[in-house]
Amino acid sequence: MRVDLLTREYPPNIYGGAGVHVAELSKVLADHADVHVHAFDGPRDGNPVPGVTVTGYDYLDGLEGNDAIKTFGVDLQMVAGVEGADLVHSHTWYANLAGHLSGLMYSIPHIISAHSLEPLRPWKREQLGGGYELSAFAEKTAYEGAAGLVAVSRAMREDILRSYPKVDESKVEVIHNGIDLDAWKRPESLDEAEAYFRSYGLDPDRPTIIFVGRITRQKGVPHFLRAVAQLPRDIQVILCAGKPDTVEIANEVRGLVEDLQKERDGIVWIEEHLPHDKMVFLQSMSTTFVTPSVYEPLGIVNLEAMACGLPVVGSDTGGIPDCIVHNETGLLVPIDQVDDGTGTPKDSTQFEADLASALVEVCADPERAAAMGKVGRKRVEEQFSWDSIAVKTMDFYRRVLDRF
Structure with missing residues (x-):
């Protein structure tokens, strides 16, 4: 054929x-x-x-x-x-x-x-x-x-x-x-990953949240950044985000990131596309992955993070629940959305507060986060x-x- x-x-x-x-x-x-x-x-x-x-x-x-x-x-x-x-x-x-x-x-x-x-x-x-x-x-x-x-x-x-x-x-x-299970996995030795992590001024002993995705309305980046403002200051954030859809959303995200960086350290924005091995390094050193999307058919990035042994905190919408098993491989964040095709939360403030709460819950318990990450790796091996x-x-x- x-x-x-x-x-x-x-x-x-x-x-x-x-x-x-x-x-x-x-x-x-x-x-x-x-x-x-x-x-x-x-x-x-x-x-x-x-x-x-x-x-x-x-x-x-x-x-x-x-x-x-x-x-x-x-x-x-x-x-x-x-x-x-x-x-x-x-x-x-x-x-x-x-x-x-x-x-x-x-x-x-x-x-x-x-x-x-x-x-x-x-x-x-x-x-x-x-x-x-x-x-x-x-x-x-x-x-x-x-x-x-x-x-x-x-x-x-x-x-x-x-x-x-x-x-x-x-x-x-x-x-x-x-998911390519061989390409996406935690390195046996984390020495090189830790060195790369530190090169951004990040502390491997602090809890870290990582986001990977384009800067587009559907990915919910502004909602995530507003949730970050509600997090304890010891939590670090890596934003691997580029290719903005419009000048308007690019300016909005830049303004939110700059506001956060004025108030706290550990906010790293990487705009360039990273090589695969460097992305694996950053994920392997992080505590949790986040998917704050308002529209997401499935999200390969969720599977990549799970394959690296990370729990995923994601919006309870679209195909994300096909990836995340709530309380087993991560946490699903409730989101009540406007039914007009945009996926806009009816109450953005509530969604952002719930997202912040879920991220705090995972970051506050590193042992539980690691355990969920192991279950997530097994899930992608068996299902994806x-x-x-x-x-x-x-x-x-x-x-x-x-x-x-």
């Missing part, structure tokens, strides 16, 4: 969880199928993932204007490259239109993995203007025409059916994201290995082909 994966991100150009997902999925699917990947950001030098055929596409010359228009130009090139595939599998709205058109062009099934949904990210109008209407159009058209859809969590499956009521629920399968996800995905492909 030839399977063609269509994606915005692929090694060496990965910016978020969806890119990590496609890279890892292609790697494990290569043991079961002839895998071809079509990606943005131009041709690749060599083969970034062994056993996988990769074609990279540049934006079309002369196609200027909104990024959504340029994206559609890449999608059209992808359609030509898909010829010969038995099945096409697209990831994110960037590639959904290419998948939909490929399905029509070659009479093959189009499968979509839902990493996020445009109707649940209305703040993107701040970024894209009319381009948001185009991304929403591409996603809606593709989802309603897809032969099968993969939801990365139970909540994502519900979101798909609520956002796109024309989708047949029998076509939507829950297959979680996975990529090998098991490859088997589930291939089974779904075969069932879709059988009924197509």
Whole structure:
């Protein structure tokens, strides 16, 4: 079986969880199928993932204007490259239109993995203007025409059916994201990790909270920073956060961080993208991970933290409860949200206070935090290995082909 994966991100150009997902999925699917990947950001030098055929596409010359228009130009090139595939599998709205058109062009099934949904990210109008209407159009058209859809969590499956009521629920399968268990694990010796930790002025004997993610409304960074203001001063915070969606949220986060740094030490903001080994060092030296998202289909960062032996304190929303077992692998923070697609807490002050309380609870008991981290590591080993996800995905492909 030839399977063609269509994606915005692929090694060496990965910016978020969806890119990590496609890279890892292609790697494990290569043991079961002839895998071809079509990606943005131009041709690749060599083969970034062994056993996988990769074609990279540049934006079309002369196609200027909104990024959504340029994206559609890449999608059209992808359609030509898909010829010969038995099945096409697209990831994110960037590639959904290419998948939909490929399905029509070659009479093959189009499968979509839902990493996020445009109707649940209305703040993107701040970024894209009319381009948001185009991304929403591409996603809606593709989802309603897809032969099968993969939801990365139970909540994502519900979101798909609520956002796109024309989708047949029998076509939507829950297959979680996975984790590279060998890449994400606490080093046997922490000497090098401790030295790197100290290089930021951090004290390994103090409790430390770490956040990893983009600066976007859905990640809840401003809520987290307001919660930090309520924490005891001995608690350190590492904010690994870059690539702000808008100037407005960038300025808001910068102002909140500067206010915290004026009042207390141990507030470290790392804006650059860290190499994988350095991220593992920081997580291995921290007390707990935090996911304050107001919208999160699953959150690969949760799995990465759990694989490093960290408990996770996360919002009780979206796919986060698929990762965190409350009081066993971390704590879930209640969040009552406005039902308008934004995920905004109805009472931000209460959410931030509850988040602060949960973080204090974990940081105040290092032995309990370590115990939850061990249970979390076991959970990702048993439930989120990529090998098991490859088997589930291939089974779904075969069932879709059988009924197509």
